[in-house]
Amino acid sequence: MENGPGSGGFSIWQNYYDLNASRGVLAFSIPHFLSMAGQYALPVGRGQRYLNQGPASYILGNWQVNTAIQLRSGQPYNLAISGDIANIQAPASANWFSYMRPNVVGNPKLAHPMRNEWYNTAAFVSPATGTSNSGTNSLSSAHVSEMDMSLFKNFPIGEQWSLNFRAEVFNIFNFQNYGVPDDNISDPTAGVITNNVTTPRELQLGVHLTF
Numbered sequence: 001m002e003n004g005p006g007s008g009g010f011s012i013w014q015n016y017y018d019l020n021a022s023r024g025v026l027a028f029s030i031p032h033f034l035s036m037a038g039q040y041a042l043p044v045g046r047g048q049r050y051l052n053q054g055p056a057s058y059i060l061g062n063w064q065v066n067t068a069i070q071l072r073s074g075q076p077y078n079l080a081i082s083g084d085i086a087n088i089q090a091p092a093s094a095n096w097f098s099y100m101r102p103n104v105v106g107n108p109k110l111a112h113p114m115r116n117e118w119y120n121t122a123a124f125v126s127p128a129t130g131t132s133n134s135g136t137n138s139l140s141s142a143h144v145s146e147m148d149m150s151l152f153k154n155f156p157i158g159e160q161w162s163l164n165f166r167a168e169v170f171n172i173f174n175f176q177n178y179g180v181p182d183d184n185i186s187d188p189t190a191g192v193i194t195n196n197v198t199t200p201r202e203l204q205l206g207v208h209l210t211f
Helices: 055-060 092-097
Strands: 033-041 063-072 144-157 161-170 202-210
Touching: none
Parallel strands: none
Antiparallel strands: 033 063, 063 144, 144 161, 161 202
């Protein structure tokens, strides 16, 4: 096998006598990946610099804001085509890692890719033989952007006990991070994206008692 598992599935060599024709990036190759996290505790409340005693400190103090951000490139995926044109008796159960890739006859990239048409399906045709001129993992899915935020509040109880309230929001801006489109050009849904790689916005509330 020329590549490990990825969102675009597996692919095997088309021609064992011409391995260079199947060279390409790995399915899990992500060239740009930025991950950041930070937190800020307000200097207000018990044990802090400001308003560290009295009823107001109990209500307004001991808040903490947290955030995590992920920005990364899309993931390469492999185009495939159904069948056994080379007549090598590939088993039907192996279709999901078919050796066949389509021929490129045009520009596969669209100026404005959309969820219902992520790549130009008209740029590909079935090869006359079992080998094609398209590369391995030659296309890439959409980039991924996500930001999570949370707000913590500590309620000190005596000297050793503490009640912690948490409000957490995942994917706070509700970014739609598209997954890999249908990569089999034999399918009527070729080029259509039907899933996301991240979940929609989620809100989670929790209470923790520390003693």
